[in-house]
Amino acid sequence: MPAHAHDDRSERNIRTAFFLNLAFTLFEFVGGAYTGSLAITADALHDLGDSFALGLSWFFERVARRERTPLFSYGYRRFSLLAALINAVILVTGSIVILAGAIPRIFEPSMPDAAGMFVFALIGIAANGLAALRVRGGATLNERVVAWHLLEDVMGWVAVLVVSIVLLFWEIPVLDPVLAVLIALFVLWNVGKNLRQTVVIFLQGVPPTITIGTVREALTAINGGRSIHDTHLWSLDGEHHILTTHIVVAGGGGYGAMREIKCRAKEAAAGLGISHATIEIEQEGEGCPVAGGY
Template identity: 50%
Template sequence: MAHDHHHHGQHQSGSNIKVAFFLNLGFTILEIIGGIWINSVAILSDALHDLGDSLSLGLAWYFENVAKRGRDHKYTFGYKRFALLGAVINSVVLLVGSFIILSEAVPRIWNPQEVHVPGMIAFAILGVIVNGAAVLRLKGGSSLNERVVRLHLMEDVLGWVAVLVGGIILYFFDLPWIDPLLSVVITLYVLYNVVRNLRETMNILLQGSPSHIKPEAVEAKLQEMEEINSVHDLHIWTLDGAYNVLTVHAVATSALPLPQAEELKKRVRSEMAAMDIQHVTIELESPGEECSHEGSL
């Protein structure tokens, strides 16, 4: 049942990213046409940024589909980790895009440019609606890829909110530096979130323990079982941020007959499932048995 739920979650993830991709690509084309029509460099530069987002969304959609493939002889754990490639590429694109936006926005605070205010307001409203719809589509997505993609789209929504607020202020007051100042604040906020996501992605790629699963807590839970005397060679990692893996050697209090050993393994898997560990490999050792792996890592 857990496997079916996970598979359904992956299918939903790919479907969400697909919808967000087409929404974003369609709006990017509209932005380019509108930017030329309104003669707005700001909207055209945002169109370039959205085009980068569309490419990233396309990659994310592709990698989510690859990640759904089953296990084979080449990738014995399956293709779940391919989704991380999309997350890394998207994060890098967002980082580069953010620095480009900052390099454009910061000088404009001291050297503001004239904009076509009514066109700016109209496009900002449309931008909030279209990108907001894409964000809502990805809301609650569990995969790391979806979270990074949602950051892309949230950056666009906040960007258009800033353009809208800036447009309204510019309509009533002659304060052209408001728009680039808001862009800088939003971009710094997005940068903070991207760095945090990138750190999490790198932790997964480097096989760090998932942040919400503490190895000492897992060890304590296993040693609570009366048949287990001690545990060693314990390793916890995650394939994609959602599917967690544990391998462990456990020394039994006494030599267990096969039926009892199997029953103990079932209980271990049940306890670990409650701790959000989906794949458990446990090697039971008799008291005094020498472990060939102990001390090797």
């Protein structure tokens, strides 16, 4: 799929998910007040944060498509990553707010409207499920974080549905705040994993799908390659990876041989999923002030 077509698809998916989520969030607040369910109200607060996060994702996805400029020489793709980071922070904050409200209610529970919870749960599963389908299988880290938002909402509504069925037959009001706590903890667990990956990329860590060792093995396998050093590998947005390195080759080769090695090295890097490689060729015995490192 061409890059611009992929970008358009990503933006459309996030835009659709944003409007679906925002409309349903307003509906949820009404439902939480109507049924007296803390679980629904907590999920509405969570979805309000999601709506804000999705709006940011949509905006930054558009920004990320801009061409490079003298100020941003690599382009704007890291703005998509910025959206993923903000989304994760919003989810963590929302979950803490939910826990602060739900834990005291465990000790002083009140019976919610179980029938109303049942109806709202069915609508919630349908609305959030439709939005999740729109961003399922997204290639960018931004889309994957958005997909987690929506999948968590679907699972939360399934839990609300189960609890509402139980409350229709048995008066166990403590299940409502307990469910709110479990939803919040589940969200914190999963967002924590995404947040860690996002922070590593922000700090220019090596992408999880490639290692320096793999790069060294691929580049020194090229005929004439002896070793590599001053190797730096990082990612713009979790999808587009950058490599810079020095390759030491056997001495005696002319310009044509050096050019051939560089071309083959860039092809090898592309085969590893590296979008942009900057490679410097050095001959054995040539002094290099940065030799000896990675």
